[in-house]
Amino acid sequence: MAFTRPDNRKVNDFRDIEAKAGIIKRADGSGYFRIGKTVAYAAVYGPRDLYPRFLQNPQKGILRCSYNMMPFSGSGERVRPGTNRRSREISHVTEKALLPVLDLTEFPNAVVDVFIELPQTDAGTRCAGICAASIALADAGIPMRDMVSAIAAGYIGGTALIDVSKEEEDYAGGMADIPIALLPRTGEITLLQMDGIMPKDQLKKAIMLAKEACKKIITVQQKALKEKYGRW
Amino acid sequence: MALLAKEKDILVPGEEIAKGMDYIPGSGTYRDKDSVVCQRFGLLSLSGRTAHIIPLTGKYAPKKDDTIIGIVADVSFSGWRIDTNSAYSAMLNVKDATSEFVSKGADLTRFFKIGDIIFTKIFNVTSQKLIDLSMRGPELRKLEGGTIISVDPNKVPRLIGKNASMVTLMEGTGCRIYIGQNGLVWIKGEPDAEVRLIKIIKKVEEEAHTPGLTKKIEDYVNEIKKEAKKV
Numbered sequence: 235m236a237f238t239r240p241d242n243r244k245v246n247d248f249r250d251i252e253a254k255a256g257i258i259k260r261a262d263g264s265g266y267f268r269i270g271k272t273v274a275y276a277a278v279y280g281p282r283d284l285y286p287r288f289l290q291n292p293q294k295g296i297l298r299c300s301y302n303m304m305p306f307s308g309s310g311e312r313v314r315p316g317t318n319r320r321s322r323e324i325s326h327v328t329e330k331a332l333l334p335v336l337d338l339t340e341f342p343n344a345v346v347d348v349f350i351e352l353p354q355t356d357a358g359t360r361c362a363g364i365c366a367a368s369i370a371l372a373d374a375g376i377p378m379r380d381m382v383s384a385i386a387a388g389y390i391g392g393t394a395l396i397d398v399s400k401e402e403e404d405y406a407g408g409m410a411d412i413p414i415a416l417l418p419r420t421g422e423i424t425l426l427q428m429d430g431i432m433p434k435d436q437l438k439k440a441i442m443l444a445k446e447a448c449k450k451i452i453t454v455q456q457k458a459l460k461e462k463y464g465r466w
Numbered sequence: 467m468a469l470l471a472k473e474k475d476i477l478v479p480g481e482e483i484a485k486g487m488d489y490i491p492g493s494g495t496y497r498d499k500d501s502v503v504c505q506r507f508g509l510l511s512l513s514g515r516t517a518h519i520i521p522l523t524g525k526y527a528p529k530k531d532d533t534i535i536g537i538v539a540d541v542s543f544s545g546w547r548i549d550t551n552s553a554y555s556a557m558l559n560v561k562d563a564t565s566e567f568v569s570k571g572a573d574l575t576r577f578f579k580i581g582d583i584i585f586t587k588i589f590n591v592t593s594q595k596l597i598d599l600s601m602r603g604p605e606l607r608k609l610e611g612g613t614i615i616s617v618d619p620n621k622v623p624r625l626i627g628k629n630a631s632m633v634t635l636m637e638g639t640g641c642r643i644y645i646g647q648n649g650l651v652w653i654k655g656e657p658d659a660e661v662r663l664i665k666i667i668k669k670v671e672e673e674a675h676t677p678g679l680t681k682k683i684e685d686y687v688n689e690i691k692k693e694a695k696k697v
Contacts (some may be wrong), residue, residue: 238565262525281553283524292594295553335479337505338525342594344553371506372479374621375524380480396617403554419480422499443624459478463675465520 237391246362246443248385253365255373263374265458268368269385270399276366277349277373278407281338284345290451293373298390299329299348301363308400324360330374330383331364331415331425332416346376357400358386364425369455371382373462381455382424383448384415384424389432389442394440396447412437414444416450421445473512476522476551483517509675521675522675526552526619526648528597533606533648535614536599538582548584548597548599551616551648556597558586570662574684583609583652585644609644610615612654615664619649621674623666631680635687639663662690 243249258264262279268274282323284290301324305315315352328350338346348370350363361384368382368458389410410430416423428437467518469484471477483495483502491497494506495517501599504510508521527533531573536548536556545559560568563577590598601607617625625645627634636643641655641663653663669686673679 263523283555313691339654341553344544373523375507375521377505378479381478399468417480417481419503456478456481460476463476 235409237393237405239395241324241399242424243395245395246446248447248451249399251454253454255369255459255462261370261374263370263372265366265369265373267362267369267455269358269362269365269397271354271360272358273352273354274359274362274366275351276354276363276370277351278346278367278370278376279349280346280378281341281344282347284343289345290343292342293339293453295338295344295346297333297336297338297346297348298330299325299332299350299367300352301325301328301360303352303359307352309344312453313355321341325364327427328360328364328367329427332367332371332382333425334422335368335379335382335417336371337379340377346371346374357398357401357403358413360425361386361413361415363450365424365455366458369458372459380417380419381452382415383418383451383455384413384425385444385447385451387412387414387444389430389436389440394432394436394443396440396443412440412444414441414448416445416448418445418448471510471513473510475510476508477519478507479504481530483510488515490516492516492518494521519561521620521647524620526550528552528554528591529554529647530588530591532647533603534582534586534587534588534648535609535650535652536586536648538578538580538584539577541556541578541580543571543574546574546578548586550597551619551646552651553630554595554597556599558584558601562589562599562626565602578608583608583612583614585609585646585652605644608670609652609654612642612652613664615651615653615658615667617667617671618648618674619647621671622647622649624671624679625651627680632683635680636663636666638687639666658694661681663692665690 252268252444254266258277263278265276364384387396391406440444486502490540491502499521511518539549540547544644548556550556584598589600592612639660644652
């Protein structure tokens with residue numbers, strides 16, 4: 235049962251991507267990231283005062299992420315207004331995916347807030363969110379070791395592939411879904427989740443495909459930041 | 467061995483600046499094995515063998531000896547809490563605010579009250595970012611009236627210019643101007659002169675990272691003056 239992708243992409247092809255920086259004027263830093271029909275906006279505020287005080291860390295600043303699918307952003311039971319278990323979990327993993335690159339030692343007792351909003355979704359939202367947040371954090375001038383890129387890999391109909399769309403995610407034959415976030419320069423992985431069943435060698439292949447894709451995605455993210463100031 | 471970027475290139479975090487041990491990581495950069503890597507979004511500046519990043523964005527980071535514009539946020543028994551336009555608020559003690567004798571329990575709003583704008587100096591910052599301010603020094607004072615504009619703190623050096631050349635240019639509008647290192651600018655003058663000055667300040671902020679800035683702004687000031695005469 236050979237699986238052909240609905241939009242005839244190859245296994246290592248991702249949908250067209252687009253990135254922008256500094257689009258939300260009132261935020262200290264902001265980013266926009268679109269992959270196919272999935273659109274993510276990220277706004278960074280801070281470093282700023284953190285209350286309640288028991289959350290403060292006198293050693294270094296803390297990072298707070300918020301992931302939100304807007305109520306009109308897609309179809310199905312996932313999209314409901316307000317916070318839910320799923321969005322809280324994704325906020326948490328996004329935070330863990332971004333924290334390893336940030337150097338917050340300069341901001342004791344303070345917080346850096348990241349808000350990720352998704353006005354339109356077509357699978358791969360947490361990865362789009364991480365890409366947008368990474369642009370926004372760099373735009374906010376937060377010291378960071380590297381930029382994070384992310385892509386959702388998958389395993390459908392016996393093949394490992396990357397950038398799963400909603401249509402593919404709903405494939406009746408069953409699938410595994412593997413969002414991956416990594417630092418393309420060093421290849422360090424900061425987020426790796428798996429939902430579904432797949433053989434070990436296919437997982438390895440999926441990670442390899444994701445690594446290659448992220449190397450391309452990072453150049454788009456870098457370009458977005460540089461374009462904010464133009465060339466001269 | 468080799469430098470991978472040119473001076474004044476815009477770099478983003480994670481971009482390699484140089485390979486090999488010939489270059490030393492300065493502010494905004496770090497060493498990863500045998501390469502020097504960018505840590506902040508900004509322009510590359512080389513001084514000898516040291517690579518620095520001049521940040522293009524980011525909130526104000528309080529530093530000792532900076533003169534800033536603060537807004538009084540609270541009045542306590544022994545001083546004032548001042549909003550510094552950064553992640554941390556600062557403390558101004560009575561003894562650093564005035565040479566006058568102030569008796570215990572006196573009403574401190576006689577000097578500064580909530581909402582007042584002051585031009586002040588940071589004389590100490592602890593590792594926990596507790597900031598102490600002082601009003602002792604030339605030019606340090608309460609600023610009465612006027613308008614506050616906020617600009618990007620990273621662009622303040624451009625707004626001042628070499629030997630305050632840009633400030634001199636802006637004073638040509640007939641406004642008094644105080645620039646705080648924290649990105650707050652206080653101006654006072656005739657209402658339409660203030661409007662013109664705000665336009666100029668916004669222009670400087672927009673073009674801060676481009677070469678030949680002073681010349682560009684000079685032209686812009688003349689243009690604005692011409693327009694003003696027409697009206």
